[in-house]
Amino acid sequence: MYIEMKDINKTFDGFHASQDVSFGIEKGHLAALLGPSGSGKTTILRMIAGLDIPDSGDILIEDKRVNDIPGSKRGIGFVFQNYALFRYMTVADNIAFGLEIQKKSKKEIRERVDELLELISMKDLGKRYPHQLSGGQRQRVAFARALAPNPHLLLLDEPFAAIDAKVRRELRSWLKEMIGRVGVTSIFVTHDQEEAMEVADTIIVTNQGRVEQIGSPEEICRHPATSFVQDFIDRERYEALRIKKQ
Amino acid sequence: MQQGIGIVKRKNPHGVRVIPGFGLTFGVSVTMLACLVLIPLASIVWSAGRLSFSEFIQVVTSRQIMSGYQVSLSCAFWAALVNVIFGIILAWVLVRYEFPGKRILDGMIELPFALPTAVAGIALTTLYSDQGWVGALFAKAGIKIAYTKAGITIAMIFVGIPFVVRSVQPVLEKLDRGYEEAAMMLGAGRIRTFFKVILPELYPAALAGFGLAFARGIGEYGSVVFIAGNIPFKTQIAPLLIMSKLEQFKYADATAIAVVLLIISFLLMLLINSIQIYMQRFHEGGENGASLKKIVEPYQKDSHRPLKGVLIAAAVIFMVVMMVLPLLLVLSSALKEGWDAYVRAVLDEYTIKALKLTVLATGSAVVVNTIFGIFAAVLISKYYFPGRQLLAALIDIPFSISPVIAGLVFSLTFGNLGWMGGFLQAHNIKIVFAVPGVLLATIFVTFPFVFRELLPVLQAQGKDEEEAAALMGAGKWKIFSRITFPHMRWALLYGIVLCTARAMGEFGAVSVISGHLRGVTNTLPLHVEILYNEFNTVAAFAVSSLLVIMAVILLILRSVIVAVGSKNV
Numbered sequence: 001m002y003i004e005m006k007d008i009n010k011t012f013d014g015f016h017a018s019q020d021v022s023f024g025i026e027k028g029h030l031a032a033l034l035g036p037s038g039s040g041k042t043t044i045l046r047m048i049a050g051l052d053i054p055d056s057g058d059i060l061i062e063d064k065r066v067n068d069i070p071g072s073k074r075g076i077g078f079v080f081q082n083y084a085l086f087r088y089m090t091v092a093d094n095i096a097f098g099l100e101i102q103k104k105s106k107k108e109i110r111e112r113v114d115e116l117l118e119l120i121s122m123k124d125l126g127k128r129y130p131h132q133l134s135g136g137q138r139q140r141v142a143f144a145r146a147l148a149p150n151p152h153l154l155l156l157d158e159p160f161a162a163i164d165a166k167v168r169r170e171l172r173s174w175l176k177e178m179i180g181r182v183g184v185t186s187i188f189v190t191h192d193q194e195e196a197m198e199v200a201d202t203i204i205v206t207n208q209g210r211v212e213q214i215g216s217p218e219e220i221c222r223h224p225a226t227s228f229v230q231d232f233i234d235r236e237r238y239e240a241l242r243i244k245k246q
Numbered sequence: 247m248q249q250g251i252g253i254v255k256r257k258n259p260h261g262v263r264v265i266p267g268f269g270l271t272f273g274v275s276v277t278m279l280a281c282l283v284l285i286p287l288a289s290i291v292w293s294a295g296r297l298s299f300s301e302f303i304q305v306v307t308s309r310q311i312m313s314g315y316q317v318s319l320s321c322a323f324w325a326a327l328v329n330v331i332f333g334i335i336l337a338w339v340l341v342r343y344e345f346p347g348k349r350i351l352d353g354m355i356e357l358p359f360a361l362p363t364a365v366a367g368i369a370l371t372t373l374y375s376d377q378g379w380v381g382a383l384f385a386k387a388g389i390k391i392a393y394t395k396a397g398i399t400i401a402m403i404f405v406g407i408p409f410v411v412r413s414v415q416p417v418l419e420k421l422d423r424g425y426e427e428a429a430m431m432l433g434a435g436r437i438r439t440f441f442k443v444i445l446p447e448l449y450p451a452a453l454a455g456f457g458l459a460f461a462r463g464i465g466e467y468g469s470v471v472f473i474a475g476n477i478p479f480k481t482q483i484a485p486l487l488i489m490s491k492l493e494q495f496k497y498a499d500a501t502a503i504a505v506v507l508l509i510i511s512f513l514l515m516l517l518i519n520s521i522q523i524y525m526q527r528f529h530e531g532g533e534n535g536a537s538l539k540k541i542v543e544p545y546q547k548d549s550h551r552p553l554k555g556v557l558i559a560a561a562v563i564f565m566v567v568m569m570v571l572p573l574l575l576v577l578s579s580a581l582k583e584g585w586d587a588y589v590r591a592v593l594d595e596y597t598i599k600a601l602k603l604t605v606l607a608t609g610s611a612v613v614v615n616t617i618f619g620i621f622a623a624v625l626i627s628k629y630y631f632p633g634r635q636l637l638a639a640l641i642d643i644p645f646s647i648s649p650v651i652a653g654l655v656f657s658l659t660f661g662n663l664g665w666m667g668g669f670l671q672a673h674n675i676k677i678v679f680a681v682p683g684v685l686l687a688t689i690f691v692t693f694p695f696v697f698r699e700l701l702p703v704l705q706a707q708g709k710d711e712e713e714a715a716a717l718m719g720a721g722k723w724k725i726f727s728r729i730t731f732p733h734m735r736w737a738l739l740y741g742i743v744l745c746t747a748r749a750m751g752e753f754g755a756v757s758v759i760s761g762h763l764r765g766v767t768n769t770l771p772l773h774v775e776i777l778y779n780e781f782n783t784v785a786a787f788a789v790s791s792l793l794v795i796m797a798v799i800l801l802i803l804r805s806v807i808v809a810v811g812s813k814n815v
Contacts, residue, residue: 051427071431078431084424087528088446097442098432131530149432 008057032200077146267722322463325402333410362751363468393475406459413455465648468753591788619696653758679761699741736811
């Protein structure tokens with residue numbers, strides 16, 4: 001297992017955000033944390049990133065316990081729900097930010113920024129500011145910024161929540177393709193089962209701070225492990241999606 | 247204190263006014279504004295017109311006047327700059343850290359609003375003179391502070407600090423933690439995160455605070471005039487020059503100086519507003535609709551220990567030197583000759599008379615400005631009509647002009663040489679150098695206070711509830727008493743406290759118009775000035791201590807209202 005969560009517990013002011021959470025994700029996989037709002041999926045993501053610290057349990061990345069390693073040293077790229085682009089920096093400066101901290105040479109930085117701008121098809125927009133971009137473009141910049149320092153693991157918090165429905169579908173397949181091309185292990189949080197089924201190859205269903213089931217979209221839909229999963233997952237939608245894909 | 251009035255733009259294509267009562271609120275607001283602010287202000291134009299252009303240029307370019315502008319502008323600039331640095335540190339410490347005494351520190355920020363400027367002036371002068379607690383330390387090193395530009399700058403720092411803190415603090419409180427987390431995930435340390443990511447977010451608010459502190463510094467009179475020492479060509483500030491021209495009855499000259507000062511303030515505000523509007527466009531780049539509230543851990547967990555200590559220490563030392571020492575100095579100087587001397591000074595006949603006038607002036611200002619504030623805030627937040635924004639801007643004028651200029655406009659209107667002077671003399675009505683003038687000047691300088699507190703609250707509430715009630719057939723009084731008023735209760739109390747504090751301490755405007763007639767037109771702050779200038783220091787500080795006690799009570803009231811009000815919204 002590349003990422004492993006072992007018996008993680010976390011409470012906020014008496015609210016049990018994570019209860020005995022355990023699961024693992026293999027290298028190169030694209031996993032979705034799926035659950036209703038308040039089910040604790042974002043908390044799990046933030047604990048992997050080191051933005052929150054679990055009360056008990058172990059977080060392992062490549063068999064190494066990372067609980068006490070600060071998030072910035074875990075080799076993780078994070079795409080925030082509302083992107084948190086630095087508003088007063090250009091697109092290029094946003095992407096270069098992480099590279100500057102690594103004290104890369106000017107030339108190296110420029111090359112990497114150009115490469116990423118190319119990847120997100122925004123080659124000529126490096127000098128723009130975030131306010132001059134569309135929602136979809138902002139999301140792509142946030143993606144490029146997180147990828148710039150070559151992370152081993154990419155975490156995305158509700159990456160499509162802030163995008164209007166029309167663009168969302170387009171962006172989903174774009175993101176799946178990009179992640180496949182870069183080959184980085186990724187976990188994203190979503191409350192939209194269609195999104196999870198379409199994009200992810202592994203789904204972790206959460207409810208009330210617990211992991212209900214982990215498996216491929218097919219397993220989750222055809223063989224729900226708990227009554228919650230059975231109620232929550234709309235099997236017909238899954239079958240319809242499969243037919244559409246074929 | 248709320249800074250800046252943002253008016254929600256809403257198109258009303260049909261021009262339908264569902265809520266009754268527009269005529270009444272419009273009539274009352276505009277009439278009061280015209281009588282109490284606009285007509286007196288127009289006197290400036292009338293008076294300036296009496297000088298030819300070359301005479302005007304000759305007055306304002308004379309060496310003494312030019313040096314006055316230079317002193318006022320340079321000291322106000324440096325003071326505003328220092329305030330931006332310490333204002334950001336103070337706001338940061340108050341928002342991000344927990345430490346004992348934090349509530350007190352927070353409450354003390356408003357002291358310069360609540361403490362009468364004359365009291366601040368004599369306290370700072372004594373503190374920074376060569377024999378003073380702080381001044382003596384610098385005197386040993388051969389540095390003079392009182393009666394130099396350094397002294398003027400310190401007084402301006404004192405009056406300006408709340409503007410920066412109260413501009414930056416709310417922005418820092420609302421700042422999405424995502425920016426910092428994003429920087430952290432990319433490997434940035436706390437220092438880099440602060441300077442590259444957080445600080446740019448604070449620029450617009452810090453700039454607004456800078457502008458307000460700068461403008462206040464240029465116009466400030468009471469707290470600066472004592473420590474300045476008023477040495478010609480060296481430490482004479484522009485408002486003092488207006489004052490001395492008035493004392494020589496050179497009204498046209500005084501007007502000319504005031505006009506230049508007003509133009510400078512206006513251009514400054516225009517510049518700062520333009521920069522802010524320019525920076526606003528960056529703003530929307532940060533958010534993207536769905537900013538769902540995440541569970542946020544308290545800040546102190548990840549705070550960097552040594553830095554935290556240094557910043558808290560800097561904030562506390564700044565506040566102790568700027569706020570606590572002057573207060574302690576007032577109390578210790580008042581009691582220097584024992585309790586009996588203190589009681590004698592406080593119970594002196596003229597002190598009691600001055601106290602009565604201060605209570606009368608403060609009471610009138612609070613009543614008049616509360617009535618105006620309620621009508622005007624309801625008018626601007628609940629009804630759509632062309633010219634709303636202009637009206638809101640006009641109401642704000644008294645806030646942004648020097649108190650000395652406020653006094654000047656009343657002299658120009660009602661004085662013997664003013665345009666209504668002949669009429670008033672013929673009917674034997676005295677306004678200038680009499681009690682009505684003192685009351686009018688106090689009302690003028692505190693005019694926008696209640697309005698400014700009410701408007702944002704009413705705007706945030708919107709007008710859906712009023713419209714629903716109106717459609718059910720409720721009349722204007724019913725709508726006001728049952729719906730609008732309950733929303734504004736806490737803001738109203740808050741505005742009244744601020745208005746009281748400012749009215750009680752008003753010095754510059756009242757000083758121009760009162761004529762300093764002991765026992766007749768002397769308010770407490772003026773009485774303090776007279777006693778101080780007569781070298782009756784103990785009595786001056788004894789009377790000051792009364793004002794300090796009132797200021798502290800008002801500050802505590804303010805904190806209580808804020809604490810209780812935020813729970814009841």
